[in-house]
Amino acid sequence: MLVVQKYGGSSVAGPERIRRVAQRVVDLRRQGDDVVVVVSAMGDTTDELISLVQKITDNPPEREMDMLLSTGEQVSIALLAMAINKLGEKVISLTGPQVGILTDDVHTKARIVEIKTDRLKEELAAGQVVVVAGFQGMNTANDITTLGRGGSDTTAVALAAALKADLCEIFTDVDGVFTADPRLVPDARKLPCVSYDEMLELAHLGAAVLHPRSVECAKIYGIPLHVRSSFNHNLGTIIKEVGEMEKALVVTGIAHDLNVAKIGLFDVPDRPGIAWTIFQALADENVNVDIIIQSAMRNGVNDISFTVAQSDLKKALAVVEKVQHRVEAGGYTYDENVAKVSIVGAGMVSNPGVAAMMFDALARENINLDMISTSEIKISCIIKASEAARAVRALHRRFSSCVENENCVASA
Amino acid sequence: MLVVQKYGGSSVAGPERIRRVAQRVVDLRRQGDDVVVVVSAMGDTTDELISLVQKITDNPPEREMDMLLSTGEQVSIALLAMAINKLGEKVISLTGPQVGILTDDVHTKARIVEIKTDRLKEELAAGQVVVVAGFQGMNTANDITTLGRGGSDTTAVALAAALKADLCEIFTDVDGVFTADPRLVPDARKLPCVSYDEMLELAHLGAAVLHPRSVECAKIYGIPLHVRSSFNHNLGTIIKEVGEMEKALVVTGIAHDLNVAKIGLFDVPDRPGIAWTIFQALADENVNVDIIIQSAMRNGVNDISFTVAQSDLKKALAVVEKVQHRVEAGGYTYDENVAKVSIVGAGMVSNPGVAAMMFDALARENINLDMISTSEIKISCIIKASEAARAVRALHRRFSSCVENENCVASA
Numbered sequence: 001m002l003v004v005q006k007y008g009g010s011s012v013a014g015p016e017r018i019r020r021v022a023q024r025v026v027d028l029r030r031q032g033d034d035v036v037v038v039v040s041a042m043g044d045t046t047d048e049l050i051s052l053v054q055k056i057t058d059n060p061p062e063r064e065m066d067m068l069l070s071t072g073e074q075v076s077i078a079l080l081a082m083a084i085n086k087l088g089e090k091v092i093s094l095t096g097p098q099v100g101i102l103t104d105d106v107h108t109k110a111r112i113v114e115i116k117t118d119r120l121k122e123e124l125a126a127g128q129v130v131v132v133a134g135f136q137g138m139n140t141a142n143d144i145t146t147l148g149r150g151g152s153d154t155t156a157v158a159l160a161a162a163l164k165a166d167l168c169e170i171f172t173d174v175d176g177v178f179t180a181d182p183r184l185v186p187d188a189r190k191l192p193c194v195s196y197d198e199m200l201e202l203a204h205l206g207a208a209v210l211h212p213r214s215v216e217c218a219k220i221y222g223i224p225l226h227v228r229s230s231f232n233h234n235l236g237t238i239i240k241e242v243g244e245m246e247k248a249l250v251v252t253g254i255a256h257d258l259n260v261a262k263i264g265l266f267d268v269p270d271r272p273g274i275a276w277t278i279f280q281a282l283a284d285e286n287v288n289v290d291i292i293i294q295s296a297m298r299n300g301v302n303d304i305s306f307t308v309a310q311s312d313l314k315k316a317l318a319v320v321e322k323v324q325h326r327v328e329a330g331g332y333t334y335d336e337n338v339a340k341v342s343i344v345g346a347g348m349v350s351n352p353g354v355a356a357m358m359f360d361a362l363a364r365e366n367i368n369l370d371m372i373s374t375s376e377i378k379i380s381c382i383i384k385a386s387e388a389a390r391a392v393r394a395l396h397r398r399f400s401s402c403v404e405n406e407n408c409v410a411s412a
Numbered sequence: 413m414l415v416v417q418k419y420g421g422s423s424v425a426g427p428e429r430i431r432r433v434a435q436r437v438v439d440l441r442r443q444g445d446d447v448v449v450v451v452s453a454m455g456d457t458t459d460e461l462i463s464l465v466q467k468i469t470d471n472p473p474e475r476e477m478d479m480l481l482s483t484g485e486q487v488s489i490a491l492l493a494m495a496i497n498k499l500g501e502k503v504i505s506l507t508g509p510q511v512g513i514l515t516d517d518v519h520t521k522a523r524i525v526e527i528k529t530d531r532l533k534e535e536l537a538a539g540q541v542v543v544v545a546g547f548q549g550m551n552t553a554n555d556i557t558t559l560g561r562g563g564s565d566t567t568a569v570a571l572a573a574a575l576k577a578d579l580c581e582i583f584t585d586v587d588g589v590f591t592a593d594p595r596l597v598p599d600a601r602k603l604p605c606v607s608y609d610e611m612l613e614l615a616h617l618g619a620a621v622l623h624p625r626s627v628e629c630a631k632i633y634g635i636p637l638h639v640r641s642s643f644n645h646n647l648g649t650i651i652k653e654v655g656e657m658e659k660a661l662v663v664t665g666i667a668h669d670l671n672v673a674k675i676g677l678f679d680v681p682d683r684p685g686i687a688w689t690i691f692q693a694l695a696d697e698n699v700n701v702d703i704i705i706q707s708a709m710r711n712g713v714n715d716i717s718f719t720v721a722q723s724d725l726k727k728a729l730a731v732v733e734k735v736q737h738r739v740e741a742g743g744y745t746y747d748e749n750v751a752k753v754s755i756v757g758a759g760m761v762s763n764p765g766v767a768a769m770m771f772d773a774l775a776r777e778n779i780n781l782d783m784i785s786t787s788e789i790k791i792s793c794i795i796k797a798s799e800a801a802r803a804v805r806a807l808h809r810r811f812s813s814c815v816e817n818e819n820c821v822a823s824a
Contacts, residue, residue: 015467031596049487055427056491064497067505068490071483075461078480079468085476086469093479098554119554141530142510 001166002124003028006038006134006156008172011230012076013043018094018263021171021230022083025129025404029089034124036163038134038156039080041072042305062107066136066146070096073133073152081131091129092121096136097144101155103137103258109148110137112155131158150211157214161221168218168227170210176227176236177202177209180254182390185396191252195242198252199225201344201378215239242346250354251399256392258339258385260290261313262370263320264305269329274327278304279324287312291340291373291382305371307382310336338370339388342380343395355379367391414536415440418450418546418568422585423642424488424637425455433583434495437736440503446536448575450546450568451492453484463793467623474519478548478558482508485564493543502778503541506531508548509556513567515549521560522549524567527574544571560586562623569626572632580630581638582622585615588639588648589614592666596801597808603664604647607654610664612757613790629652654758662766663757663811669802670797672702672780673725674750675732679742686739690716693735699724703752703785703794713742716784718795722748750782751800754792756809767791773810779803 005025012018014213021039029035049068053060060068077093083412084091122132134152137145147154153170162407177199180188183365191411194202196219202214209227218225218239228236247360268274282289287308308316320332347352362369367390371382383391417437433451441447461480465472489505496503512528518752535542546564549557559566566583570578589611592600606614608631615624621639630637630651640648680686687706694701695757696769699720707715720728727746732744760766770791774781779802795803 019466030483052427052487052491053494056430057494060494061497064490064493065504067507068487071486071490073466074486075480075481078476078483081476081479082465082469082472085473086471093476093478095556144507191787224449371733 001032001034001167002036003162004038004156004163004165004168005171006152006169007040007171008152008173009040009043009045010079011171012039012078015079017230018042018076018079019083019086019101022087023232024078025080025084026087026089028169029129029324033382035129036120036124036159036165037080037086037129037131038152038159039073039076039131040134040152041069042076045072045075047409055249062073063143066107066110066144069146070136070144072135073135077131077133084131086127087127090127091131092123093131093133094123095133097138097157099132101158103145103147104157105139105140105145107145109147110139112137112147113157115158117162120159120163130308138334140200150213153211153214154217157217157221157223157225162388164337167226168223169228170214171228171230172209173229174209174232175229175232175234177239178253180396181256184256184392185254186410187329187400188396191237193238193242194242194252195346196239197377198242198344198346201342201375202253202255210239216292217342233332250347250351251343254392254395255342256339257342258383258390260307260338260340260385261310261312261316261334261336262305262307262338262382263313263316263334264303265320265324265327266303268299268304269328270300270302273344274302275304277327278320278323279306281319282308282316285315285319287316287319291371291380293371299379305339307340307371337385338382339385339391340380340382341388341391342378343396344378346377350376350381357398358395361394362391365370365390365394367394413444414446414448414575416448416450416572416575416580417568417583418566418581419452419492419583419642420564420585421452422458423583424451426738427491430454430488430491431495431498431689432494434499435643437492437496438499438501441541442443446534447541448536448571448577449541449543450564450571451490451543452546452564453481454488454491457484457487464494475555478519478556481558482545482548482556485547489543489545489792495529496543500508500543502539504535505543505545506535507545509550509554511544511571513549513570517550517551517553519555519557522551522557524549524559524570527570529574531795532571532575533725537580538562557622559762562625565623565626566629567627569633569637570637572635573629577635579638581633581640582626583640583642583643584621585643587641587644587646589651590665592804592808593668596668596804597666599812600666600808603649605650605652605654606664607758609653609789610654610758611651611722611771613754613787622651623664637763662759662763663755665756666804666807666811667754667756668800669752669754671802672719672721672723672750672752672794672797673728673746673748674717674794675725675728675746676715676741677732677736677741677744678715679713680716681740682712682714683822684766686714687716689739690732692734693719694720694728694730697727698733699728699731703783705783705785718749719752719783749797750794751791751797751803752757752794753800753803753807754790755811756790758789760789760791769810770807773806774803776815777802777806779806 081091081093102114103110134155176190178188182188225239290307292306373380493505497715515522516525546567594600600743637651702719704718785792
């Protein structure tokens with residue numbers, strides 16, 4: 001069996017933890033598996049490097065940022081390889097460029113274009129454990145690129161796909177994917193199994209275990225992921241394609257996101273092209289819009305509301321300030337004190353009563369719904385930020401019979 | 413003009429110093445010169461990485477040491493490139509492998525085999541300042557190698573040779589090469605100019621300004637070196653081929669080395685092959701022997717003495733312990749409390765009185781000579797370590813009229 005394992009920054013923060021990861025890798029290897037290990041930079045390395053940069057310039061060239069930050073993973077792979085060698089196993093470390101992880105030219109957020117597998121296969125055939133630097137690759141100019149947020153997860157999944165690995169294990173500092181954030185909901189339960197689509201919704205909705213990019217890649221290539229803790233040997237959460245039969249489970253998990261701001265344009269004349277004008281202007285400034293709601297027309301005018309990440313609010317307001325005159329809006333408002341709570345589940349589409357159950361659960365808590373957005377497998381509501389924790393708990397209680405999921409099949 | 417500059421670790425230790433180096437590079441660039449800058453790892457980076465290793469293993473694979481340590485220079489080049497960019501100049505950083513510095517396979521002390529100059533020339537032609545990571549290269553397996561001690565100096569000189577640069581400036585934390593160690597001899601003077609051969613003797617003899625390897629390389633390719641301080645704009649010391657005329661200067665400098673230990677085998681039978689047996693055994697253990705003295709034969713037996721670096725003493729004694737029986741020596745002694753003082757000068761060979769002057773100067777200080785070794789351009793004496801400082805001062809006084817060298821020509 002060929003297994004790709006990925007260990008995040010907290011799993012390799014310090015020599016002691018690196019030795020523990022090495023032991024874990026060696027244990028697997030001694031079961032007879034071929035092992036490729038992807039690691040992130042140790043703990044706070046990246047932050048320390050960035051703080052050095054800030055003492056030099058406020059506008060570093062992105063190519064040089066990649067040159068700088070890629071050293072973090074290079075340190076990790078060398079140290080982990082030494083620790084594995086110390087335990088008596090054959091091992092070799094490889095940087096992203098050495099592996100042949102070819103990316104596009106977009107420094108600091110490059111996308112993988114191709115992975116050459118010759119060297120990897122050669123080293124595996126020679127009986128080596130191969131330790132690969134996550135988060136980094138090389139463009140056609142032979143320059144080092146980095147993959148941006150979630151980069152190491154993406155490296156691991158892409159390697160698993162390129163090598164046709166049997167399994168990709170993502171080690172992190174939590175036990176797996178939970179039915180809700182355990183910090184908010186003490187009786188949240190670990191999900192033994194979720195589908196790629198559910199995980200994508202959960203990932204996008206603020207369950208920060210896995211970056212959506214890596215889940216997308218796993219889905220496309222059909223790589224089963226196992227998200228688990230590097231601090232114990234518990235089974236975590238398996239993410240894989242789930243068949244129709246298994247979709248009977250209505251609600252898989254409750255997600256919430258506090259990094260939300262709402263903007264509303266009011267009294268916008270109802271003319272074709274208005275929405276395009278607004279959202280193209282936002283896209284031009286790289287502002288990602290999440291939920292968009294257009295109210296029913298009243299006296300020939302609409303209200304258009306949408307949400308953005310709080311970090312994008314300033315940029316978004318600057319766009320709205322300019323665009324409001326072009327679309328002849330009556331004005332605009334915004335609110336930072338909002339949150340998004342969502343229920344996610346692959347079986348939702350065939351259970352029309354679920355939305356009503358959600359709204360009822362929130363109404364009973366006197367929680368007002370500001371905006372509502374639905375997809376085939378999720379329902380999201382924008383509410384007051386101060387009510388988010390209470391909302392998540394109420395939803396978890398209400399759907400608690402659904403969110404038991406011991407074998408990927410449960411009755412709603 | 414094409415100039416290669418090299419800045420050592422202390423010159424780039426911290427953001428403030430990196431900004432200062434950037435300003436210096438930019439000033440040169442704005443005079444219209446093409447500039448290639450070679451940098452070492454920042455200050456204590458290498459020591460910090462090694463201390464991490466020690467918490468993981470006492471026997472790290474050398475390939476992984478190179479993978480690890482090469483990150484130090486990569487951090488430096490990225491930060492320096494950012495600082496130069498901030499000052500408004502076009503700049504690009506390149507690792508050793510990216511430049512195409514090809515080495516042999518000897519990890520941790522690789523030798524440069526070839527430097528591909530395509531990318532360098534391309535970037536220079538595009539008007540870029542090119543910042544290159546010192547100390548590192550790549551072997552034919554595409555693996556990162558490091559060049560060992562004096563590696564960054566060697567990178568700079570080798571790049572200057574490959575690019576046929578007009579000048580190679582070595583920036584360090586001292587003002588240049590001195591007639592003696594200024595900490596011992598307060599009136600030691602900076603040498604404006606020395607020949608490659610003199611510098612080689614001075615470098616080998618403990619004037620730790622430049623690694624002998626880089627001086628050898630500069631001599632072979634005829635690259636003039638300028639050793640100077642990165643903390644001021646004083647002219648330093650030029651190292652270049654010096655013509656016959658200029659060799660009139662008898663004594664260029666006084667060097668001393670405290671990292672010396674002496675070993676003596678006594679009553680060794682005078683048979684062919686004895687010396688070979690001893691010194692081959694030492695070479696087999698990678699012990700570098702410096703001075704070797706065989707005393708005149710007495711009753712069919714010899715005394716053989718030699719010096720090694722103090723760090724090699726333990727290894728050397730283990731060899732001697734074994735070999736003494738094979739060569740039927742009467743026994744052996746050793747002494748760690750010795751030092752080597754030397755006078756160096758290209759004109760010495762044609763001035764037979766110099767040795768006598770040296771011995772006389774030391775005798776007047778009641779300093780006993782333990783061993784004496786001479787070459788065309790230097791005379792070294794092994795003396796008690798406790799007398800080294802006094803010896804250096806006495807020699808500097810005695811040869812003080814010779815060690816004035818304002819324009820590379822002086823009267824002895």
